[in-house]
Amino acid sequence: MSFGLFFCPEGAGETSRFPGVTTKLDRQEEVEKLENNAEMYWTGLSPDDAREALVNKDKSMRDKRMTLKEAVSQFIKDGDNVGVGGFVNIRQPIAITHEMVRHGFKDLTLSWQSAGMGPDYLAGAMMVDESHFSIKRIELAYWAHEAFGLSPMFRYLAERGKIEIEDWSNYNMSARFKAGAMGLPFIPTRGPLGGDIASSCRTKIIDCPFTGRPIALLPASNPNVSIIHVQAADKYGNCIIRGTDCTCAELAMGSAHTIVTCEQLVSHELITAAPKEVGIPFAAVDAVIEVPFGAYPGACRRHYYFNGDHIKQFHTGATEMCKGGSSDTLKAYYDENIFGVETFDEFIAKFPVTKLMADQKAESFNCERLA
Amino acid sequence: MTASTDYTAQEIIVAAGAKVLEDKKIVFVGTGLPMVAALLAKLTHASGLIPVFEAGAVGPPLSVGLPISVGDSKTFTGASYVGGLNAAFEMTQRGFADFGFIGGAEVDMYGNLNSTMIGDYPAGYQTPKVRLPGSGGASDMAASCERTILIVPHDKRKFSEKLQYITSPGHLDGSPNARFKAGMQGKGPYRLISTKGIFDFDKETKRMRLIQTFPGETVESIQAATGFELLVAPDVTEFAPPTVEEVRMIREDIDPLGAFVKRA
Structure with a gap:
């Protein structure tokens, strides 16, 4: 410095x-x-380094289409802090996590507010073969599946002390991404105060200089790279998001690099027909890949609802390992569904068409509209 | 309104949770049974209830059914206003949330909740005995909604003298103005609904106080299943069992697939 x-x-x-x-x-x-300062350390980029990364970046409006394989090998490195988009099992960047698993990474830090299948796929890879894929640290508010239960991957890794954990709340993580996106080193929030989260993380509680009451200051999160799935994008990386925005815009704006997969790649003219609908601007995006079902077996508004059966099936092998069983079932899942295929399309092709259609139909009931 | 004789522990929680919710108020609804209760309230006495989900949907009619996630597509259809997590939690800080409705794995007499870990904190933080999902938005709602309604399944280990970890702050140590002094907003825990009864929190001491027993329970049976000394209201009443119609609505209309309300 x-x-x-x-x-x-x-x-x-x-x-x-x-x-x-x-x-x-x-x-x-x-x-x-x-x-x-022993209490403070940046686990992604420091605010100054994040600024520098953006200053030095080519921000031109150019064609950013490439394969997932190219994007993952070009923009993610061992040791990176990876920001995970979506929320629990909604719009999680599943296709990107599959490609990351095929590639193999070491000592990643993962940051998100609430997540399910995204980190499950990465953590499961670590459970199967730590020399191929490893997570060093997670910064999170929630890792589980709401109606679909706990994450056996989280339990396995946490209860065996295999990953560093830093607990925050949903708003904390969201505000940290927002601070990163705002170009600020910290953001004041009304929590964590009064419980144990404050002593689990790098929050500093100060007396507010204006009111005199305690207030929490949260360090910004500026990941090295964010992985995000959206409904629609153009080839430059302008993105439209339906349903919850989650914290995808904040993540993309705050990260040094962003990989975007989309259900639908559309023309620049269509994406910009209503510019206010653009949730993530092209300048924040480095790679755009059209991946239909890219958040499956999680849900994606207007496209498909959850495949809860597959979420449970995926968990079977990890649950066995939690109970002291072998990694055979989980390894077989990875061999068949991830290492045994070249692309995410081949993974999707393993589902019966009738099941994919049923999950699309369930979602079309959620947001009925004319074709 | 025939009283049901065939309902489960979760179904009476849902019925009680719905009754606590007031019409025309904004309630931040956490995942799980609070979502079922909010929908039941909306379909019965509180059609003007305004649910908000932390992933960003404000005031959806929930006409396409029970969401199974607080970011579910079903929370967005027909919503008046939609954003992301920051937009939602900024509303709680600002004071838009009359109620927050959350659950936890463990609760103490001051309504503090644990949903982070079972084990030895802080020494065993990085090697918990059981790792729970974490706060999600519960601690944010606990810190900034004006009042909170808590759901915790009742047993002696879960109603605990000392929490292993405080995820969502309630009345802290019960001392005067404890929440304000800590920098928090809102009045904190307002009601707690367990599998055995309904509780409020004493005005002076902020301690958990039994106000209604569920059918089949007594003050003594509930105290016996609680890991700390309960206060007891002078006029404890029995909570009326859910009606046949309420149970039918929960099973057939609201959660027909048993996403949150298990049949067993």
């Missing part, structure tokens, strides 16, 4: 015409104290 640009002659003190420039950071020992 360099403060050279802000150097002021000794003695300029607080009388400087630029008071923000002449702060205690001029004193070398104070700078060192900041840099060595």
Whole structure:
């Protein structure tokens, strides 16, 4: 970290015409104290590094279509902090996680508010073969499946101490992504206060300088890369999201890189017919891949509802491992559904057409509209 | 209104939860039984209830059925206003949420909830005995909705003298103005519904107080199943069992697939 640009002659003190420039950071020992603050560390990019990454990026409106394989190998690296889009099992970037598993990564940090199948697929890969895929750390509010139960993957890894955990709340993680998107190092929120979350994470609670009451400050989250599935996008990366926005826009805007899969790749003219509907702008996106059913067996508004049976089936092998059983069932699932196929299309092709149609029909009941 | 003689523990929770909800109020609805209760309330005495789901849907009619996730497509159809998580939680901080309706795995006498871990905190934080899902939005609702309604299945281990981890803050240690001093907003836990009865929280001490027993339970049987000393209201009454029609609605109209209300 360099403060050279802000150097002021000794003695300029607080009388400087630029008071923000002449702060205690001029004193070398104070700078060192900041840099060595044992309580604070950035697990993705620091706010300054996130800014630098964006400044140096080609932000032109260019064709960003590529294969998932290309996107994953080009934009994700070992040790990265990966921001996971969606919410529980809604619009989770499942196709991207499958491709990440095929590729193999080490020591990832994963950040999300509430998630289900996305981290399940990544964690299950670690349970099957830690030398091929590993997660070092998670920053989260919730990892389970609501009506479809707990995540046996989370239980397995957490209860055996295999991953570092940092608990937050849904709003905490959302606000951290928002701070990242706002170009701020932190954001004040009305929590965590009063419980144990505050001591599980890097929150700092201060007395508000304006009201005097305690308030929580949350460090921004600027992931190295975000993985996001949306309903529609153009080849430049302009995205339209239906149903919950989750925190996908904040994630995309705050990350150094963003990989987007979409149900439907459409023309730039159609995407921009109603510009206010564009939830993520092209400049925040690095790769666009059309992947129908890209959030399946989770749900995607206007396209398909949950396939709860498959979620449970996927969990069977992990549940056996939680109870001390072997990895055979889970490994067989991965061999058949992920390592045994080249692309996500081949995974989807394993489902009976009647089942896919039933899940589409269930969703068309949820949001009835003319064809 | 014939009283049902064939209902499950979850069904009476849902019926009680629905009755606690007031018409024309904004309620932030957490996942699980609160969603079933909100829908029952909307279909019975509280057609003007305004449910908000933390993934961003405000005031949906829920006319396409029970959502099985708080981000479910069913929460968005017909909603008056939709955004994402930040938009929803900013509303709770601002004071738009009259009620928050949440569940937890473990509760103490001050209505603090645990949904994070069973084990030794902080020493065993990174190696919990049982890892639970985590806060989700529950701690946000607990911190910033004006009042909260809690659902916790009743047993001695779950109604605990000391929580292993406080995920969602209630009345903290019960001391005067504890929530305000901690920086929180809202009045905190208002009602708790268990599988055995309904509780409020004493005005002075903020301790959990039994106000209604479910059929088949007594003050003594409920105290015996509670890991701390309960306060008891002077005029404890028996909560009327759900009606045959309410049970039918839960089973046939609201949760026909048993997503949250299990038949067993």
